[in-house]
Amino acid sequence: MLRNIGLSLLIYFFKFIFMRKRLTSSGAAIFPLLFLSAVIFTACKKDSKSDPQPGNPDPVNNTAKSDEDSLKYLMYRTMQVSYVSGGRSTTTDLPSYYWYTQVPAIDPFSATYAKAEDLLSAMINKVSPTDRYSFLDRTGSLANKLQNGISQDAAPGEGGSYGMEVTYALDQSNKSHLMVLYTDKNGPASAADIQRGAEITAINGDANIAYDNGGPISQKVYAAIHSSKQVTLTVRKPKATATVTIPLTSTSFKINPILFDNVSNVGGRQVGYFSFYTFSSIYGDNDAPTNTKQVLDQLFAKFKAAGIQDLIVDLRYNGGGAVVTAEYLDNAIAPASAGGQVMYNFIYNNKLTANLSRTGLESVVKFDGTTGGLNLTRVFFITSGSTASASELTLQNLKPYMNVILVGDKTYGKPVGFIPFTLSIYKSGQEKYMGDLYAINFETKNARQEGGYFTGIDVNKQATDFVNVPWGDAQDEHLQQIYSYINTGAFKRDASTERVISNPDSRKVMSTALPSGSFNGMIDYRQRGGIR
The missing domain is CATH 3.90.226.10 (2-enoyl-CoA Hydratase; Chain A, domain 1)
Structure with a gap:
């Protein structure tokens, strides 16, 4: 039932298991669970280069399907049928999705779903509004950010992050202001002395950044902060009257x-x-x-x-x-x-x-x-x-x-x-990473x-x-x-009302004004x- 694995993968597994023991700050041992099968079936994309073995049929690679069709098929099977062997197993009945019983049978190859994300939306909408969470990450950047603590908003090798979060806030006249919520101490924004409470008055010289309820201006602002490699911000720092122009370049950082x-x-x-x-x-x-x-x-x-x-x-x-x-x-x-x-x-x-x-x-x-x-x-x-x-x-x-x-x-x-x-899918014996599924x-x-x-x-x-x-x-x-x-x-x-009246510089956070980059x-x- 298990796929054949090379000597190098076996060595990796035993090294991982025996070196996994760690101590918390209080000195008590913890032994996080990671088993041989996990290494076989969900190994990082850079570690596994084997073709699926004949004993484990792989309909994706034996038919003329597009890469996107293959991704849809494997995602559907991982959630609804069995996650074993990357969704290819036909001998196990281990769906991974928590609410799999609420999702009816769906043809993952259907042209109704142009992209894997379309199929995923159709599946989780069957249990909506409970599942407002599941998603597909095609870049692998989330794992690097959360598991390794390396910040990057772009795909690996394509840039990093400015290390800041922004949102809109209201003054006493209910006028919106684009404000910095926080900056990571190790990020470019903090290095440029941009801190919580700074107001951004222009982005790349464009002062048309007022809140528009999620419209094109808000989308433009979000893209500039979370998807660009370089940006120039006009900033009014806390308690300052004048503005300063600050160029930033996104980087990866701890x-x-x-x-x-x-x-x-x-x-x-x-x-x-x-x-x-x-x-x-x-x-x-x-x-x-x-x-x-x-x-x-x-x-x-x-x-x-x-x-x-x-x-x-x-x-x-x-x-x-x-x-x-x-x-x-x-x-x-x-x-x-x-x-x-x-x-x-x-x-x-x-x-x-x-x-x-x-x-x-x-x-x-x-x-x-x-x-x-x-x-x-x-x-x-x-x-x-x-x-x-x-x-x-x-x-x-x-x-x-x-x-x-x-x-x-x-x-x-x-x-x-x-x-x-x-x-992942396999082409000519080579593994091609397609995405990380978070369902x-x-x-x-x-x-x-x-x-x-x-x-x-x-x-x-x-x-x-x-x-x-x-x-x-x-x-x-x-x-x-x-x-x-x-x-x-x-x-x-x-005391919120008193604060706004007594301090005209108060800026009340509009918590849902912009989607978070985190x-x-x-x-x-x-x-x-x-x-x-």
């Missing part, structure tokens, strides 16, 4: 997901704070610790040394990422009583659930035996409608073990995630079996996001509410499952 951190004294208590914008993985595809792990290790060592008594985790713009990083945060934050207890549960479709031992899929993830040692009894999270997936997983996992308090706005609502599948494979629930938050998670106290307020500033309405709670045990009355979801790179 992501630093921590936008800002500090420790402050609030009512005699040491309070740690950090803003975290993406769950880039703590380990790369070469099994080496990433820059994300390094900066998180340093951050929690700093908090521990400071003896913080409260912690504020700012996830207002964090759409998620790798679940292994969510597990890191939960282990670092959780009280000692959580040690060795259930962190969260995976739920799969009925056929995968019936074959857990065969596939090597995890059903339960537990906290490390010894947690991070911060001795916290509560934690505050700042959230918004952009807080999704791995962010939601992180805070949900802590609820059974400590007081979790949310301030800001209701979260996005994504209690489901992906196990990525690489889809929902699992749901998660915490130790109390709480989940199902498809419409989002409610906050304990609402607060308004003003982008002109710097990170960690005591004037941030979220921090004002949290500081009030720390000092008095109660939140203060709403990933929205949660991915388990450890579980590229296959038959053992």
Whole structure:
């Protein structure tokens, strides 16, 4: 049943398994699951160059189909029939798609679907509005960004990223302004001293950039920020009156997901704070610790040394990422009583659930035996409608073990995630990469079996996001509410209207004005499952 594999692939597998052991910051061992079958069936496109073997029929390569038809066929079969052998297996019944039972039989070769994306939309629309998440990445850039922590908006080898996120915000007259939400410390924008709260007044000399409700102007702005290799921005920096012209060139860089951190004294208590914008993985595809792990290790060592008594985790713009990083945060934050207890549960479709031992899929993830040692009894999270997936997983996992308090706005609502599948075709014995499939494979629930938050998670106290307020500033309405709670045990009355009236420079974020250039979801790179 298993494909023949070369000696080099066997060596790769055993080296990967025996070198996979790693220690978290607390010193507890973790053994992420990645099995031989995963290497065989979903190996990275650069590692496998074998033709499918005769014992495993391959209709795609034995018929005169276009590359696009082949991609549609393999995508459909991976989701609906069996993911084994890249969707080619005819002897296994292991559909990977979580909601496969809701999708009727579809002919993937039908001319109705010109592209694989058209077929995917037709499939997930059968379970709509539940599945607003699944997608196909033809560039492979997402895996490089999230798993390896290398930022790039363009395809590999075609450029990088400016390392910034922008959106529109409203002034007291409801006039829109194009504002910088944040910049990665290691990106070109930050290197050019573009920071949160800066206003962009022109792009490449074009001042026609006012908000148009997702129309051609908004599309033009998005393309310039997220798809170009070079751009010239006219920027008014925070508290400045004059503008400056700043040329930027996109580059690839090591992501630093921590936008800002500090420790402050609030009512005699040491309070740690950090803003975290993406769950880039703590380990790369070469099994080496990433820059994300390094900066998180340093951050929690700093908090521990400071003896913080409260912690504020700012996830207002964090759409998620790798679940292994969510597990890191939960282990670092959780009280000692959580040690060795259930962190969260995976739920799969009925056929995968019936074959857990065969596939090597995890059903339960537990906290490390010894947690991070911060001795916290509560934690505050700042959230918004952009807080999704791995962010939601992180805070949900802590609820059974400590007081979790949310301030800001209701979260996005994504209690489901992906196990990525690489889809390839073979021509003249050579493998051709076609794309990475991210179709929902699992749901998660915490130790109390709480989940199902498809419409989002409610906050304990609402607060308004003003982008002109710097990170960690005591004037941030979220921090004002949290500081009030720390000092008095109660939140203060709403102050958003007063703020706009008293400060004409206030810029209220329009959270859905522009699509985010950041990933929205949660991915388990450890579980590229296959038959053992």
